[in-house]
Amino acid sequence: MAVLVTGGAGYIGTHTALALHEAGRQVVILDDLSNSSERAVDAVRSLMGADADDVPFVCGDAADVELVSRTIIDHGIDEVVHFAAFKSVSESVERPLAYFANNMGSLIGVVEAMAATDVRRLVFSSSCTVYGEPDEVPVTEASPTGAANPYGWTKLHGEQFLEQVASAGDLDVMLLRYFNPVGAHPSGTMGEDPHGIPTNLVPFLMQVAVGRLDRLRVFGGDYDTPDGSPVRDYLHVVDLAEGHVAALDALGSTPGCTAVNLGTGRGYSVLEVVAAAEQVLGRPVPHEVVDRRPGDVARIWAETELAERVLGWTAGRDLTEMLADHWRWQEAHPAGFGG
């Protein structure tokens, strides 16, 4: 099987490309490098022991139907994993138009290219943001959906679009609702390297620990949670990558459109994560609790039963392993792939 991985130079995309390769699939990466660098592609090829002929890289926009169609035909693609999107909740509140244009435009582009080339298996990067501010936790795939920010709406509209294309019989789709991926490949040679200042907790925390940023700001200390800081379901990015292999495998026997949570089923507060990181580092991480950030929800974690049943997948790596692996990468590469 040959898989096109859009956004495959990014954080989850690189780890997934490696997992797909290890599972015996041919991988082709397409990315416009808007939030990544080609050095990430070099790192993933190096972990695979592969070169540019084995794992081709196409630099371009996933919204470009002609480019994606040509890539599918040239490389004999059978399946697509679509990561390419902007992903910052806070930036989406400031730039909703850019988020709708890129996230919907790239998804529609990929689906049009798949329709034009008769490729029908798609895994879509969705998010627990589609549950908005949940009334009850854990959230199941049947929990009410909504969104608390423009980024979340792009994922929810993306899911609705795919459900309708699938119900017309044109696609088989897994909507993977990720919770909060953290960590890095255990080799320390590949990890998260966002452009600009990170907007997610763990990359921000690690950049403070390595001296790139001064102090961590914990957004909100007055939520209705045990210590007042928000609670999230963190999962190891390598577990998440393996979930994509399981999803592609399951698509053969699961036609239509299926939404599946990928999380651990356990929530940690932001302050608990900071304390666990301090344990891993063996020193304090400067941090302060500040006002809430627009678009954030108080608490969310996953019900994982469907992922176990449909995909045969569970997230086995614990919080300490996530933070130790993330730190190994950050400590060895203080400036990310640039250094």
Ligand SMILES: NC(=O)c1ccc[n+]([C@@H]2O[C@H](COP(=O)([O-])OP(=O)(O)OC[C@H]3O[C@@H](n4cnc5c(N)ncnc54)[C@H](O)[C@@H]3O)[C@@H](O)[C@H]2O)c1
């Ligand atoms: N990291 C998270 O916490 C998280 C949680 C839930 C869902 N997701 C989703 O998972 C996917 C991957 O996230 P990530 O953390 O790896 O982010 P990332 O920014 O590291 O990776 C996304 C990649 O897509 C590329 N890209 C963006 N727009 C593109 C376009 N139009 N054409 C081609 N390439 C494009 C970027 O350059 C980047 O390499 C995204 O769809 C994101 O919304 C991420």
